[in-house]
Amino acid sequence: MNSKIEKSSAHSDKASANDLDTDICVSGGGVVGGLAALLSAQARPDLSITVLDASPAGQQDPRTLALARTTILTLQRAGVDTTRLVAKTAEIQHIHVSERGGAGSTTLHAATYDLPSLGKVVSAQVLQEAILAACQQHPNISWRSETSLQSVAYETDKVNLRTQGKQAAHISTKLLVAADGGRSMIRQQLKIARREEDYGQTALIANLTLDRDHMGWAYERFTEHGPIALLPCGARQMALVWCVPSDSAERYRELQDADFLAALQSEFGFRAGRFSAVSGRASYPLYLLLAERAVFHRTLLIGNACHTLHPIAGQGYNLGVRDCVDFARLIGEQASADGEVAHRALLEYERQRQSDYKRIAGLTDGLVRVFSNQHAPLVAARNLGLLALRKHSLLSYPLARAAMGYRNLLGER
Ligand SMILES: Cc1cc2nc3c(=O)[nH]c(=O)nc-3n(C[C@H](O)[C@H](O)[C@H](O)COP(=O)(O)OP(=O)(O)OC[C@H]3O[C@@H](n4cnc5c(N)ncnc54)[C@H](O)[C@@H]3O)c2cc1C
Known part of the structure; x- marks a missing residue:
């Protein structure tokens, strides 16, 4: 004992x-x-x-987590050795948010907010x-x-x-x-x-190898089937969270690695480069x-x-x-x-x-619903919204906070 x-x-x-x-x-x-x-x-x-x-x-636990700065500070205060948690290559310096087939996209940068990073990426x-x-x-x-x-x-x-x-x-x-x-x-x-509430979506997670370095970029891409997130987590390595309708999750799970990468590349595009290898595939049903x-x-x-x-x-x-x-x-x-x-x-x-x-x-919940909806006026509104975010970086401030899990970007608890 x-x-x-x-x-x-x-x-x-x-x-x-x-x-x-x-x-x-x-x-x-x-x-x-x-x-x-x-x-x-x-x-x-x-x-x-x-x-x-x-x-x-x-x-x-194969998940990769994007953590807010305040979370890292709390872990440090608790005596958790964070030096072995986060490599320099796993810091988010920039975020690119876009919608597949849509005109709108926006980018957020740590430097805009005078922050060392927008978040850190750790292995659960x-x-x-x-x-x-x-x-x-x-x-x-x-x-x-x-x-x-x-x-x-x-x-x-x-x-x-x-x-x-x-x-x-x-x-x-x-x-x-x-x-x-x-x-x-x-x-x-x-x-x-x-x-x-069952979202009817399943998150497929995996580690991806790319043909080029991510340079600290994280990506969130909204598709008609569900969002795809890529997080920087090592040299030429990114963590994938790919949300697909639950009724097609089994089909994706059964794909050979090469077919999985081809399907992902077709959904995500080439903005982050070419996906060359995948490992650590797992899935999680999503619900609120x-x-x-x-x-x-x-x-x-x-x-x-x-x-x-x-x-x-x-x-x-x-x-x-x-x-x-x-x-x-x-x-x-x-x-x-x-x-x-x-x-x-x-x-x-x-x-x-x-x-x-x-x-x-x-x-x-609001983000999931707005970006899952294919109702035409809403799609147009989303595109306008993303374009507005790009034009007015101040508007993206709350989005940056939300995306990276901050309660308050300025560091309050
Ligand atoms: C795909 C995916 C990506 C995510 N990405 C992020 C992210 O980027 N950032 C972020 O902030 N969050 C993220 N999350 C959420 C995050 O993973 C969870 O919020 C977090 O893991 C919850 O931790 P927990 O300890 O509450 O629960 P769990 O991790 O589920 O742990 C529960 C523990 O309880 C134990 N247990 C269960 N039953 C019993 C019992 N009867 N007796 C004793 N022990 C028991 C289990 O063994 C387990 O160790 C993500 C989630 C998913 C699914």
């Missing part, structure tokens, strides 16, 4: 070696749950924090490993990988958890944090109502999910468990990071010496977070 876990005290006379009391239990050790544990451990080193993760440590896998490594340095965090939460039972003063897997235990905690992803078992068990409550009794929902977004504007993780920051502030300011947080403080956290969710989900 993990030595850190043994420090937690048994909670009753009947306690066995497999019983554990912890102040905070985070269920889900993904990029959001791990960061929530790190930031709250920093805010309150006197509290015990247990992370449960169903996956083996270092499990493959490397990020996950760096967060885990930082958690393992913290004496008050216990990490249980390959251990999944099975059920939750509430008492007035605690939550009892049944777990299964490598380091299974009966756990009781004062606060449960649900960071267990879009299909959250906790949200489902609590029957928390949600808004859920917004939980109606982020707080239930002694439980908080964060990250994808609370809000799952279309990746069109690269907002999902950035929003989850803000959950972690606000959660850590709640713990730092409101948890008593024995780790109790008043219910009204949890409700105040929820009230503040909900306005961020509504704004970002509204923006992301």
Whole structure:
């Protein structure tokens, strides 16, 4: 058993070696749950924090994430070694936004906003490993990988958890944090109502090799079938997010690499150069999910468990990071010496977070719908809009913020 876990005290006379009391239990050790544990451990080193993760440590996540500057700064503050996350070649200096078959296009440049970059591109896998490594340095965090939460039972003063897997235990905690992803078992068990909409699109992701360097350009191209994003991530390497109608996703998945590249080149064109090789192909069905409550009794929902977004504007993780920051502030300011947080403080956290969710989900959902619609006047309006953006760089300022996941380009949280 993990030595850190043994420090937690048994909670009753009947306690066995497999019983554990912890102040905070985070269920889900993904990029959001791990960061929530790190930031709250920093805010309150006197509290015990247990992370449960169903996956083996270092499990493959083939996604590539575009991160806002504020997200990188938060990771650094949390003690995550960001130097190994982002190569210079993975910084976005310019963004090109266009529509296939449309007249409008626009470009955004970091220099216009006097910024070192418009965003940074990281491998979700490397990020996950760096967060885990930082958690393992913290004496008050216990990490249980390959251990999944099975059920939750509430008492007035605690939550009892049944777990299964490598380091299974009966756990009781004062606060449960649900960071267990879009299909959250906790949200489902609590029957928390949600808004859920299937976009009918699937994201095909892959790593592309090009015949020329990307020079720090990222591309977002809207097509009649769905958006295509290319992110710079290494010399002559770009990460692809290609959203296709779900009913044709299987056909694309079955294509040989050469045919996949030819189909992509035909949809995207040659603006970024010629695609010469592809690797790491995977796919994700896309849907919007917004939980109606982020707080239930002694439980908080964060990250994808609370809000799952279309990746069109690269907002999902950035929003989850803000959950972690606000959660850590709640713990730092409101948890008593024995780790109790008043219910009204949890409700105040929820009230503040909900306005961020509504704004970002509204923006992301609006972008998907506007650019998925082939209604002729709307197509014309989009083209005019993109041309206007090109003429008036000030107008593109909010788009740059939205596209790269900033809450505020000037650096406020
Ligand atoms: C194609 C694509 C591209 C994206 N691009 C971007 C981008 O550029 N920028 C951006 O900001 N966001 C992006 N996102 C969104 C981003 O990937 C998510 O917001 C982020 O991964 C959510 O992390 P999470 O930790 O909340 O959930 P997850 O990553 O789903 O992690 C959930 C964790 O919970 C664990 N778990 C599940 N059930 C249990 C259980 N019962 N017990 C214990 N553990 C459990 C799982 O093992 C997993 O480790 C993208 C998403 C997609 C699909």
